[in-house]
Amino acid sequence: MELIDRYLQAVKFWLPKAQSEDIIAELSEDIRSQIEEKEGELGRALNDSEMEAILKQVGPPAFVANRFLPQQYLIGPLLFPIYRLVLQIAVLGYLIPWVLTWIGLMTFGQNYRAEHYSGSLIRAVGSLGSSLWVAVFSTLGVVTIAFAVLERTQVLTGALQNWDPHKLPPVRDPNRIPRSSSITEFIVGVLFLIWWVATFSSQTVFRFTWIQITLAPVWRYFFWGFLFVSVVNVGLAAANLFHPHWTRLRAGIRLASDCAGSVLFCWLLKSNFLAGITAPNVAASKTLAITNAINWWDTKMVPAAIVMCVVIAASDVYRIIRIKETETRFTPGVAAAVL
Numbered sequence: 001m002e003l004i005d006r007y008l009q010a011v012k013f014w015l016p017k018a019q020s021e022d023i024i025a026e027l028s029e030d031i032r033s034q035i036e037e038k039e040g041e042l043g044r045a046l047n048d049s050e051m052e053a054i055l056k057q058v059g060p061p062a063f064v065a066n067r068f069l070p071q072q073y074l075i076g077p078l079l080f081p082i083y084r085l086v087l088q089i090a091v092l093g094y095l096i097p098w099v100l101t102w103i104g105l106m107t108f109g110q111n112y113r114a115e116h117y118s119g120s121l122i123r124a125v126g127s128l129g130s131s132l133w134v135a136v137f138s139t140l141g142v143v144t145i146a147f148a149v150l151e152r153t154q155v156l157t158g159a160l161q162n163w164d165p166h167k168l169p170p171v172r173d174p175n176r177i178p179r180s181s182s183i184t185e186f187i188v189g190v191l192f193l194i195w196w197v198a199t200f201s202s203q204t205v206f207r208f209t210w211i212q213i214t215l216a217p218v219w220r221y222f223f224w225g226f227l228f229v230s231v232v233n234v235g236l237a238a239a240n241l242f243h244p245h246w247t248r249l250r251a252g253i254r255l256a257s258d259c260a261g262s263v264l265f266c267w268l269l270k271s272n273f274l275a276g277i278t279a280p281n282v283a284a285s286k287t288l289a290i291t292n293a294i295n296w297w298d299t300k301m302v303p304a305a306i307v308m309c310v311v312i313a314a315s316d317v318y319r320i321i322r323i324k325e326t327e328t329r330f331t332p333g334v335a336a337a338v339l
Helices: 002-013 017-042 048-058 061-067 080-108 110-116 121-153 155-161 179-200 219-242 248-270 284-300 302-330 332-338
Strands: 205-207 212-215 274-278
Touching: 002 017, 002 048, 002 061, 017 048, 080 121, 179 219, 219 248, 248 284, 248 302, 274 284, 284 302
Parallel strands: none
Antiparallel strands: 205 212, 212 274
16 A cells, blocks of 8 residues: 555645645545455455556546646636737737838838938838837736736736626617717718818819919819718718618718719829919929928828728628628518528
C-alpha cells in the first residue's frame, strides 16, 4: 500500500490545509474500495502494476485535487457576456477606427506620410503592425484587468444580482421609426431644399465681398440631381411620420435614394466642378493653384467616399432583409407559405 500512500501525499500537496484531511480521507476510501473490488474479482491481492493501473485511472494528483476545489475564473460566467460585449465595443469603437485613420493618413496625407514613413511601404506596414499590437494589448489588457478586479471584488456581481424585473427595457420593434427622427429629418430636409434652391438655382458664379467662385457647367446636373434626391427624402420622412413603421416599399425607396445620392456625390468629387476662383490683389497663378488643389483633394477623397456610400447602402439592404424576416416570422400567412 506504499504506492497508495505516496499517491495520497501527492494529492494532499495541492490541497488547502484546512480541507486536506477530509478530502484525503474521502479519496483514500474511494481508492481502497476500488482495490478491494478488483481483488474480489481476481481472488488475490493486486501486484504493483495492477495497483498502478487503478491510480492512473483515478488521475494525476494535481488534476484529482482540482476536482475537490471550488472552480476559479479570471472572469466568471456571470460577467463574461458583459466582458465580451465591452471587448467588441473596444474593437469596433477604437481599434478599427484607429486602423482606418492610419490608412487614411497614409493614403491622403502626403505630409504625414513623408514625415513618419519616408522609407518603403514594407517599413510603413511593419510600423503599423508593431503599433497595432501595442494598441490591441493595451486596450484588451485594460478591459481584462478591469473585469478581473470586478470579479474579485464582486462589486458588479452584486449589482447584477439585485435586479428589478420591472425596470427591464420594453420590447424593441426593429422596424419602428421614432417620430422624433422623422420630424428632424423632415425639418432639416425642408430647410436644405429652401437653401439649395435659393442659392444654386439660377447661377454658377458666386460673388462675395472679396472673392468670386465660378462653378463648371456640369454643376447643373448635380443641382437637379441633389434636388430630386432631397425631395424624395422629404417625402419619405413625411410618410414615416404618419406611418412610423418601415415597409419593404419605403425601405426600397430609401435604398434607391441613398444609392442615387451616393453616385451623385462620388461623381461630384471626380468632376472638377470648381472652375475658378478670383480675388482682388491675388495673382491669377495663385488662385489657379488653389483651384487645382481643391479639385485634386476632391478626387483623392473618392475612395473614402465610396467606402462610406457602400456602408450606407449595406445598412439599407440589411433593413430590407430585416423587414422581410420580421414579416415572415410574425405573419401567419407568409410563414405558412414559407413552410
